[in-house]
Amino acid sequence: MFTVNSARRVLALGATLVTTGVLSAALAPTPAAAAAVTVQxxxxxGNFNSYGDTWDSFPIDPSISASPYGAGGTPSIVSVPITNALRLTQTLPSGTTSVSVSAMCSRGHVYDFFGSADSVTIPAGVTTVTAAWKCYTAPVNPGPWRTDCYLQSASYS
Structure with a gap:
């Protein structure tokens, strides 16, 4: 009799512990998902070369690149009043750690290509990055034109 009651108590205690563990796991709070990062x-x-003529013009084919997940879409693009600059806005996946912008400042040559682009490191917890890039084009001997983009400023919020 004593062993039957002890066995029942052990089984009841085991069932209680299992139920408590399952409920604890099911009802445990989950951490909030990290916020996406908006880039403005x-x-x-800085200079523009079209078919050998130079003048100030809008950048061609601007794009945003992000690491480690990529930009994940196409940015919205608007012109900046009274300048020939463009403003790109894009929401990047949460966990994005750096972003860069590239554009072309030459056209009409046998070869026009994108060169390098400085990147901005995005600190943890940042939800908005506001940054400016200036791009310059130059001939690369024996003749293609390469555009490199340099970071001018960056701020975070």
Whole structure:
């Protein structure tokens, strides 16, 4: 009789512990998902070369690159009043650690290509990055034109 009651008590205690563990796991609070990062980037050509003529013009084919997940879409692009700069706005996936902007400031040559682009490191907890890039084009001997973009400023919020 004593062993039957002890066995029942052990089984009841085991069932209680299992139920408590399952409920604890099911009802435990989950951490909030990290917020996405919104990038507001301004890109401008410091010089522009079109078919050998130079003048101030809007950047061509501006794009945003992000690490480690990529930009994940196409930015919205608007012109900045009274300048030939463009403003790009894009929401990047949460966990994005850096962003860069590239554009072309030449056209009409046999070869026009994108060069390097400085990147901005995004600190943890930041939800908005506002940054400006200035791009310059130059010939690379024996003749293609390469555009490199340099970070001018960056702020976070």
């Amino acid at each position: 980037a301004t890109v401008d050509c």
